[in-house]
Amino acid sequence: MIRVENVTKYYDDLCAVDQISLDIQRGEILGLLGPNGAGKTTTLRMLTGYFLPTSGDVRVKDFSIRENILEIKKLIGYLPESAPLYHSMLVYDYLNYVAHIRGLAHDRRIPRIRQLVDLCGLGNIMHKTIGELSKGLKQRVGLAHAMIADPEILVLDEPTSGLDPNQIVEIREIIRRIGKEKTVILSTHILSEAEATCNRIVIINHGKIVADGSTEALKQSAHQQAVIRLGLLNADPDEAKSKLAAITGVKRVEADKADNDGLLTLKLACETALDLRKPVYQTIKATDWVLMEFQQESRSLEMIFRELTKEN
Amino acid sequence: MRQVTHILNKEFKDYFVSPIAYIVISIFLLVTGWFFFSTFFLYNQASLRNFFDLLPLTFSFVIPAITMRLFSEELNIGSYEILLTMPVTFLDVIIGKLLAAIAMVGALLLPTLSYAITIAFLGKLDWGPVIGGYLGALLLGAAYCAIGLFASSLTRNQIIAFIIGMAICFTLTLIDKMLFFFPQILLGVIGYLGADNHFQNISKGIVDSRDILYFLSVVFIALYGAKLAMQEKE
Numbered sequence: 001m002i003r004v005e006n007v008t009k010y011y012d013d014l015c016a017v018d019q020i021s022l023d024i025q026r027g028e029i030l031g032l033l034g035p036n037g038a039g040k041t042t043t044l045r046m047l048t049g050y051f052l053p054t055s056g057d058v059r060v061k062d063f064s065i066r067e068n069i070l071e072i073k074k075l076i077g078y079l080p081e082s083a084p085l086y087h088s089m090l091v092y093d094y095l096n097y098v099a100h101i102r103g104l105a106h107d108r109r110i111p112r113i114r115q116l117v118d119l120c121g122l123g124n125i126m127h128k129t130i131g132e133l134s135k136g137l138k139q140r141v142g143l144a145h146a147m148i149a150d151p152e153i154l155v156l157d158e159p160t161s162g163l164d165p166n167q168i169v170e171i172r173e174i175i176r177r178i179g180k181e182k183t184v185i186l187s188t189h190i191l192s193e194a195e196a197t198c199n200r201i202v203i204i205n206h207g208k209i210v211a212d213g214s215t216e217a218l219k220q221s222a223h224q225q226a227v228i229r230l231g232l233l234n235a236d237p238d239e240a241k242s243k244l245a246a247i248t249g250v251k252r253v254e255a256d257k258a259d260n261d262g263l264l265t266l267k268l269a270c271e272t273a274l275d276l277r278k279p280v281y282q283t284i285k286a287t288d289w290v291l292m293e294f295q296q297e298s299r300s301l302e303m304i305f306r307e308l309t310k311e312n
Numbered sequence: 313m314r315q316v317t318h319i320l321n322k323e324f325k326d327y328f329v330s331p332i333a334y335i336v337i338s339i340f341l342l343v344t345g346w347f348f349f350s351t352f353f354l355y356n357q358a359s360l361r362n363f364f365d366l367l368p369l370t371f372s373f374v375i376p377a378i379t380m381r382l383f384s385e386e387l388n389i390g391s392y393e394i395l396l397t398m399p400v401t402f403l404d405v406i407i408g409k410l411l412a413a414i415a416m417v418g419a420l421l422l423p424t425l426s427y428a429i430t431i432a433f434l435g436k437l438d439w440g441p442v443i444g445g446y447l448g449a450l451l452l453g454a455a456y457c458a459i460g461l462f463a464s465s466l467t468r469n470q471i472i473a474f475i476i477g478m479a480i481c482f483t484l485t486l487i488d489k490m491l492f493f494f495p496q497i498l499l500g501v502i503g504y505l506g507a508d509n510h511f512q513n514i515s516k517g518i519v520d521s522r523d524i525l526y527f528l529s530v531v532f533i534a535l536y537g538a539k540l541a542m543q544e545k546e
Binding site: 101 | 322326391393400
């Protein structure tokens with residue numbers, strides 16, 4: 001569907017995006033992750049034809065961004081970061097204007113706007129000027145704007161930034177609903193969001209792709225470490241440490257000091273290949289410790305992200 | 313071409329949604345009305361001469377006020393990104409905005425037709441110079457609109473855009489009155505650069521292709537400048 005070929009973008013001397021290549025299939029919800037200034041927005045702007053890459057090419061279907069930029073723009077609905085819409089226009093006027101520019105036929109315009117009003121929950125604000133809307137509402141108008149011509153590809157730059165938790169859940173729900181039929185590309189620096197909505201994640205740092213894969217694949221990537229977290233009562237820290245470290249497969253044991261209630265929290269770093277829950281439980285059962293917490297953590301996306309985008 | 317009309321419609325409507333249009337039109341009518349009619353009965357002539365004489369000067373501060381928001385506002389709130397990722401080309405955008413500004417100048421001039429009609433009742437009005445005057449006013453307006461657009465593309469601050477636009481328009485209006493500052497050799501060229509001179513030719517009822525060409529070149533150069541400025545921003 002979309003093929004990004006060796007795309008590089010320089011702002012004067014600053015290299016914002018460096019030789020990125022990507023292949024995006026139809027029906028994917030792709031999350032573009034990265035720290036601030038990693039080149040997420042720049043990448044999206046090149047995809048949507050806001051500006052051309054310094055070198056390399058973006059192809060959408062059979063169109064190249066260097067030759068058929070207008071055709072590509074027709075296929076893509078784009079919501080830039082923080083939905084910069086005209087402040088002085090009414091919501092209805094704005095959507096109508098976009099529908100005109102996007103070339104919706106006269107008899108499709110009103111029904112389509114109605115549909116989007118339902119989908120994005122704009123019923124009560126159609127008669128308001130965009131400038132007086134709250135951030136969340138503006139974001140929803142922006143979403144409606146991006147979807148108005150029913151584009152095959154939807155590009156959203158930080159669609160949930162600045163929203164309250166309820167609105168975030170709503171927007172995610174909308175994105176997931178759209179993602180069933182369309183290709184969605186969204187950028188974010190909130191990891192849980194990418195985890196919750198996307199089925200493929202690309203992490204970029206300093207303009208380069210440092211990881212690319214499905215959420216599960218990323219989590220199970222090479223140097224993974226499983227961690228078991230334990231909460232014990234009645235246990236002596238040193239004794240617990242030595243006993244647990246003796247289990248085959250446990251590489252390291254970290255113990256926090258017992259808190260006021262005498263609860264001792266331990267973190268066991270384990271080898272991935274083995275499931276150590278059973279031996280750990282049996283070791284504990286053989287003592288008179290009271291087991292209060294027992295949890296196996298897989299490597300979270302957050303850890304992967306931190307590892308990959310760490311400054312050296 | 314269809315996209316141009318959509319952008320033109322939107323921009324033109326925008327003027328009347330915000331108070332800008334009403335303020336600018338009121339000020340324009342007050343200023344021109346006062347200067348024209350305060351001496352009209354002294355001259356005792358049934359002509360719009362004085363009105364058209366003053367027009368380049370009033371235009372050079374009224375028109376930058378009309379055009380100052382066209383690009384600056386888009387840059388300021390970031391909507392330019394949205395606009396350009398819709399299926400439009402930069403040419404659609406800039407022509408649409410220019411035409412909207414020219415239409416606004418038309419709306420500005422429309423009420424002044426009542427001057428002509430009033431005078432036609434008072435004496436025998438020669439319509440030739442009047443028609444020429446309005447044609448010239450539109451051409452002059454188009455040139456100044458393009459300059460204003462260029463100024464607007466330079467900055468995201470509307471006030472700065474207004475001041476830059478006004479400075480350029482004033483210079484073009486007054487430059488042929490300051491010829492004694494320039495060396496002999498340049499006089500011809502600089503005389504040609506003055507907008508006032510060309511406008512007065514047309515408003516006398518003499519429609520010369522040189523004058524029309526002058527205004528069209530100003531439009532073209534200013535729009536090209538705006539294109540370069542916007543490209544630079546990317």
